[in-house]
Every structure is written in C-alpha cells, then in structure tokens.
Amino acid sequence: MMGRFWHRARQQPTHRLRKLRQSHRLPQHQEDSASALISDMTAPPNPPIPLTPQVACSPDTDADVLWYIAQHVPELRRWVVANPTADAALLEYISQSGGPGVRQALEILLESLEAEAR
Numbered sequence: 233m234m235g236r237f238w239h240r241a242r243q244q245p246t247h248r249l250r251k252l253r254q255s256h257r258l259p260q261h262q263e264d265s266a267s268a269l270i271s272d273m274t275a276p277p278n279p280p281i282p283l284t285p286q287v288a289c290s291p292d293t294d295a296d297v298l299w300y301i302a303q304h305v306p307e308l309r310r311w312v313v314a315n316p317t318a319d320a321a322l323l324e325y326i327s328q329s330g331g332p333g334v335r336q337a338l339e340i341l342l343e344s345l346e347a348e349a350r
Contacts, residue, residue, distance in 0.1 A: 276300065289314040298322060306331035313337035 287293055288301050288311035298318060301308050302325055309326045310333035312318055318326075327338055 283308060285311040288312045291315065291317045293317070295319070295322075299325075302326050302329065309334050310337035313341055 281287060281297075283297075283301055283305055285308060287297070288308045293315065295317070298312050298315060299322060301312055302322060306329070309329065309331040312326060313323060313334065314337060323338070323341075326334055
C-alpha cells in the first residue's frame with residue numbers, strides 16, 4: 233500500500249507541473265505582434281497624463297508635452313497659447329497650424345503684450 237501511495241504522490245506533481253508549463257506557454261501570434269510593435273519606432277508613446285486644457289496652459293508642463301499637444305491635439309492649441317512658458321517657435325507653429333479658437337487666443341496674447349509695452 234505504501235508503494236501505491238508513493239507512486240500517486242510522485243505522479244501528481246508531474247501532472248500539475250505539466251499543466252502549469254502548458255498554461256504558461258505563449259501563443260504563437262504574440263511573437264508576430266511583438267515584432268510589429270517594435271518595428272514602428274517612429275510613433276511616439278502615449279502620453280502618461282491625460283491631455284486637458286489645464287495641462288496645456290500650466291507653466292509646469294514640459295515643453296515636449298506642449299509640442300506634442302500643438303502637433304497632435306488641435307482642440308487644445310488655444311490653451312497652449314495661454315501658457316506663459318510657450319516659446320516663440322511653438323507659438324509660430326500653432327499660428328500656422330490653426331485650430332479651434334487659436335486666432336482669438338493669439339489676438340488676446342498680442343493685445344496683452346502691447347498693453348504691457350505701453
């Protein structure tokens with residue numbers, strides 16, 4: 233009887249290990265999708281933060297994020313114009329690209345700069 237119990241005890245772990253090994257195998261199609269993701273290195277990664285008007289006009293927002301917004305999120309361009317850290321090159325890009333409310337935002341910015349100069 234002891235031999236029979238020992239034989240079952242030895243078989244169960246191998247059966248469990250075999251099932252465990254099978255459950256952790258990767259499907260064949262994942263290799264193809266991984267290589268497809270790596271081949272497209274020109275696409276920027278998704279931003280780690282949600283892009284909102286508050287992010288676009290915050291002086292703490294990094295310049296790379298502002299450029300990303302200017303290039304890819306036209307509805308937030310007017311808020312980048314309101315950002316005090318937006319440099320001349322970024323504002324020029326936004327003025328040439330346009331977008332909803334950009335013209336009015338640039339007019340307000342220029343009026344405020346003229347008022348400061350007086």
